Amino acid sequence: xxxxxxxxxxxxxxxxxxxxxxxxxxxxxxxxxxxxxxxxxxxxxxxxxxxxxxxxxxxxxxxxxxxxxxxxxxxxxxxxxxxxxxxxxxxxxxxxxxxxxxxxxxxxxxxxxxxx
Amino acid sequence: xxxxxxxxxxxxxxxxxxxxxxxxxxxxxxxxxxxxxxxxxxxxxxxxxxxxxxxxxxxxxxxxxxxxxxxxxxxxxxxxxxxxxxxxxxxxxxxxxxxxxxxxxxxxxxxxxxxxxxxxxxxxxxxxxxxxxxxxxxxxxxxxxxxxxxxxxxxxxxxxxxxxxxxxxxxxxxxxxxxxxxxxxxxxxxxxxxxxxxxxxxxxxxxxxxxxxxxxxxxxxxx
Ligand SMILES: Nc1nc2c(ncn2[C@@H]2O[C@H](COP(=O)(O)OP(=O)(O)O)[C@@H](O)[C@H]2O)c(=O)[nH]1
Ligand SMILES: [Mg+2]
Ligand SMILES: [Zn+2]
Numbered sequence: 001x002x003x004x005x006x007x008x009x010x011x012x013x014x015x016x017x018x019x020x021x022x023x024x025x026x027x028x029x030x031x032x033x034x035x036x037x038x039x040x041x042x043x044x045x046x047x048x049x050x051x052x053x054x055x056x057x058x059x060x061x062x063x064x065x066x067x068x069x070x071x072x073x074x075x076x077x078x079x080x081x082x083x084x085x086x087x088x089x090x091x092x093x094x095x096x097x098x099x100x101x102x103x104x105x106x107x108x109x110x111x112x113x114x115x116x
Numbered sequence: 117x118x119x120x121x122x123x124x125x126x127x128x129x130x131x132x133x134x135x136x137x138x139x140x141x142x143x144x145x146x147x148x149x150x151x152x153x154x155x156x157x158x159x160x161x162x163x164x165x166x167x168x169x170x171x172x173x174x175x176x177x178x179x180x181x182x183x184x185x186x187x188x189x190x191x192x193x194x195x196x197x198x199x200x201x202x203x204x205x206x207x208x209x210x211x212x213x214x215x216x217x218x219x220x221x222x223x224x225x226x227x228x229x230x231x232x233x234x235x236x237x238x239x240x241x242x243x244x245x246x247x248x249x250x251x252x253x254x255x256x257x258x259x260x261x262x263x264x265x266x267x268x269x270x271x272x273x274x275x276x277x278x279x280x281x282x283x284x285x286x287x288x289x290x291x292x293x294x295x296x297x298x299x300x301x302x303x304x305x306x307x308x309x310x311x312x313x314x315x316x317x318x319x320x321x322x323x324x325x326x327x328x329x330x331x332x333x334x335x336x337x338x339x
Contacts, residue, residue, distance in 0.1 A: 002212055006129060009129045017123055017125055024118070084269075085268060087268075088271055088274070088302070088305045089304065107128070108129035110127045111124075112122050
């Protein structure tokens with residue numbers, strides 16, 4: 001639901017890096033977003049197209065890689081992947097306990113960008 | 117055509133908000149004001165709970181409220197009518213509060229010496245879970261009419277909260293809400309969460325909530 005503020009943050013970071021690196025045009029931006037995030041890829045791109053008009057990033061394509069939700073067991077340290085829908089019903093495949101911490105799945109990360 | 121080159125960025129988009137949130141936490145820790153972020157779906161009972169909390173703590177705790185309800189000024193006025201400093205934030209249709217918006221609320225209430233500042237976050241179980249407000253404690257409300265399956269749909273919210281208040285238990289006899297199944301789901305997402313069953317209408321369980329909160333505020337005040 002909060003595509004707009006997230007997109008603004010992405011654009012700010014991209015413009016900062018573009019200026020630092022004498023970029024003429026940003027072609028693509030590669031992002032990593034956790035599966036737990038509710039963002040719709042399509043809306044991020046649309047907001048981005050709108051906000052980036054007249055900037056060095058106008059027309060850039062956003063490539064969004066979705067990272068899985070990974071938990072780590074607090075008892076035996078096994079790491080395992082879960083889906084949103086079964087997060088609260090999945091036990092550790094190592095020891096069967098149900099006490100874990102999340103180690104990925106929430107991230108909003110800009111990896112790199114393709115530029116000219 | 118010029119060659120396309122790759123620039124490494126490696127930036128966390130949330131980093132700015134986390135930095136501001138950590139600043140808020142530190143600033144209020146120094147002032148000995150505990151910041152509590154209250155979240156739920158619309159209509160679960162956030163405003164009702166705040167009014168109950170004011171009633172229960174008014175004589176022993178200096179309390180303030182930051183209201184972020186998007187609809188109107190009604191909520192802040194209800195609270196202010198109790199003689200409690202309250203500020204209504206203009207969230208402009210945002211789906212959540214971020215730490216910068218919270219900072220505006222704190223600035224507006226800065227003249228008051230407060231022990232406890234409660235944020236009524238925007239009504240929504242998704243977005244507020246993703247944005248750190250700078251709160252020292254996160255509390256959510258799930259009301260009985262919403263159903264016992266909410267932890268399955270919104271796991272992140274349940275996993276970041278210190279307390280879950282199950283409100284509107286006066287409806288329990290009329291519904292098929294399975295309290296045991298709900299508890300099991302929530303505890304497996306977040307083994308440390310404290311679950312309190314309440315009714316803002318009848319007052320059931322409110323004493324347990326007030327006791328928990330009073331203890332937390334006292335501990336916080338002592339440093
Ligand atoms: N039956 C019942 N109704 C409640 C209870 N708590 C709140 N309500 C009602 O639920 C509605 C929404 O409550 P409100 O506090 O405004 O929810 P908010 O949108 O989360 O701030 C109001 O009509 C309240 O009177 C409760 O424990 N039982
Ligand atoms: Mg309200
Ligand atoms: Zn295990």
